[in-house]
Amino acid sequence: xxxxxxxxxxxxxxxEEFRRFGHQVVEWIAEYLAGIERHPVLARVxxxxxxxxxxxxxxxxxxxxxxxxxxxxxxxxxxxxxxxHPGFMAYFAITGSGPGILGELLxxxxxxNAMLWKTSPAATELEQVVLDWLRQLLGLPPEFEGxxxxxxxxxxxxxxxxxxxxxxxxxxxxGLAGRxxxxxxxxxxxxxxxxxxxxxxxxxxLGQAGVRKIPTDDAFRMDVRALEHAIEEDRAAGWRPxxxxxxxGTTSTTSIDPVAEIxxxxxxxxxWLHVDAAYAGAAAIAPEFRHVLEGCERADSLVVNPxxxxxxxxxxxxxxxxxxxxxxxxxxxxxxxxxxxxxEVRNFMDYGPQLGRRFRALKLWMVxxxxxxxxxxxxxxxxxxxxxxxxxxxxADPDFERMAPTPLSTICFxxxxxxxxxxxxxxxxxxxxxxxxxxxxxxxxxxxxRVRGRFALRLAIGNLRTSERHVRRAWELLRTHxxxxxxxxxxxxxxxxxxx
Ligand SMILES: *Cc1c(COP(=O)(O)O)cnc(C)c1O
Numbered sequence: 001x002x003x004x005x006x007x008x009x010x011x012x013x014x015x016e017e018f019r020r021f022g023h024q025v026v027e028w029i030a031e032y033l034a035g036i037e038r039h040p041v042l043a044r045v046x047x048x049x050x051x052x053x054x055x056x057x058x059x060x061x062x063x064x065x066x067x068x069x070x071x072x073x074x075x076x077x078x079x080x081x082x083x084x085h086p087g088f089m090a091y092f093a094i095t096g097s098g099p100g101i102l103g104e105l106l107x108x109x110x111x112x113n114a115m116l117w118k119t120s121p122a123a124t125e126l127e128q129v130v131l132d133w134l135r136q137l138l139g140l141p142p143e144f145e146g147x148x149x150x151x152x153x154x155x156x157x158x159x160x161x162x163x164x165x166x167x168x169x170x171x172x173x174x175g176l177a178g179r180x181x182x183x184x185x186x187x188x189x190x191x192x193x194x195x196x197x198x199x200x201x202x203x204x205x206l207g208q209a210g211v212r213k214i215p216t217d218d219a220f221r222m223d224v225r226a227l228e229h230a231i232e233e234d235r236a237a238g239w240r241p242x243x244x245x246x247x248x249g250t251t252s253t254t255s256i257d258p259v260a261e262i263x264x265x266x267x268x269x270x271x272w273l274h275v276d277a278a279y280a281g282a283a284a285i286a287p288e289f290r291h292v293l294e295g296c297e298r299a300d301s302l303v304v305n306p307x308x309x310x311x312x313x314x315x316x317x318x319x320x321x322x323x324x325x326x327x328x329x330x331x332x333x334x335x336x337x338x339x340x341x342x343x344e345v346r347n348f349m350d351y352g353p354q355l356g357r358r359f360r361a362l363k364l365w366m367v368x369x370x371x372x373x374x375x376x377x378x379x380x381x382x383x384x385x386x387x388x389x390x391x392x393x394x395x396a397d398p399d400f401e402r403m404a405p406t407p408l409s410t411i412c413f414x415x416x417x418x419x420x421x422x423x424x425x426x427x428x429x430x431x432x433x434x435x436x437x438x439x440x441x442x443x444x445x446x447x448x449x450r451v452r453g454r455f456a457l458r459l460a461i462g463n464l465r466t467s468e469r470h471v472r473r474a475w476e477l478l479r480t481h482x483x484x485x486x487x488x489x490x491x492x493x494x495x496x497x498x499x500x
Contacts (some may be wrong), residue, residue: 010154011155021065040442041085050079066467074311080172086465087444092279093462096313099370103363104313113356118346127361138284141297144320147362152278153196155303156318156353160200163243163272165330176205190214190222192250219405220255244271251278252449253404260295275302282309284378312367383409383461386471403451410460414450415482428455437481444474
């Protein structure tokens, strides 16, 4: 390719070159996805290994794109943990689906910044339409208006900001510090709620002390009587309870808080109800799981992440609110250089801390259109079926046990070898060793959690490429390695080794 001369030095990649590498990259992606199981799902590199292979200084002269692509494959790919691998069952498994990947590609090409309606009317209006589609798919009432943020963490942060704005304390104008007339604000979430809620409170100046964690019942759901008790106690002590965050699908065990009962409490005390349904909300697309969002029609705001269980490449978090005006009141600040004349339009920059925003709606639009309601529901249904089957295998095996109920597609369990007389601490260590062995196989990747303080393995199904074969294989690996470890432990006893 011609790279010299004044013209070339001030211009983009020539289109014929773009075309050539564009085809090559799409081909590469297809091959990558076709051969994904050839890669170990969890990257096998040591900290710093990738970094050491990269030049510390930037190139002075431009480099040919085929060389760059070669380094992508040779240097970076070994350091990739393959979230698109069917054996990826850690955290919450996700999918960069075909239509989602193509949507991202087109969004990058258009490269619009949808901060204002006029800076790309189609981006703003598609976002409104596609979030209203998703609202209908989830069975939420039309009073909920939606917008897209990058992550659930930011969606929840904005919900808390709106909830605080609704108190009318002029926090926006006057801040919180040094105001003796403002009561200390408190929000409530279960002890199983996601860390992002507490982080949001930190960012908003409410502090960690502004979050009260409510105990959970046997099934890890918020104890509503404990919630009411906490609110009463705080009111008596001079706190101002202002918001409850209910979780539909907690991160550890995917438990589902009793949202309808929590809504009743919020209504009684005039508190904002925010629902964090980042993972489990998507299940409501299948009619038989619609019930997971029961009570959410009474919430003030709700977040669900299509980048989790709705086959949309990260990042895309859908935020719904019946009082978007509060969000606007909390965040809208229009400098002269961003003034526009259209009156009846939505300028999304008014609804959050950030100005610039990507055209994320495009990929979600493509995903929803490509799969359709039935296609999405069928895929979610299949993931739940696979998980329930896995849970049944665990239950039927005398050497394993489930650590929590399995309402959807995530199982918390552990090995409990019947031939091993092990204390709870021993079981923690045994299962830690088991997890490490499983993940070292490269065939699957599970993550750990703690359930009531005890170490648990967590298997989450949510990738479109995960089929029954992969779940069976994960189970086979777990049983084989548990048996092997068990034999090793027994050989090493009397004393069980402390440092496996
Ligand atoms: C994953 C998850 C989050 C965080 O999601 P991000 O989009 O990564 O911020 C929040 N809440 C729950 C319940 C989650 O499962």
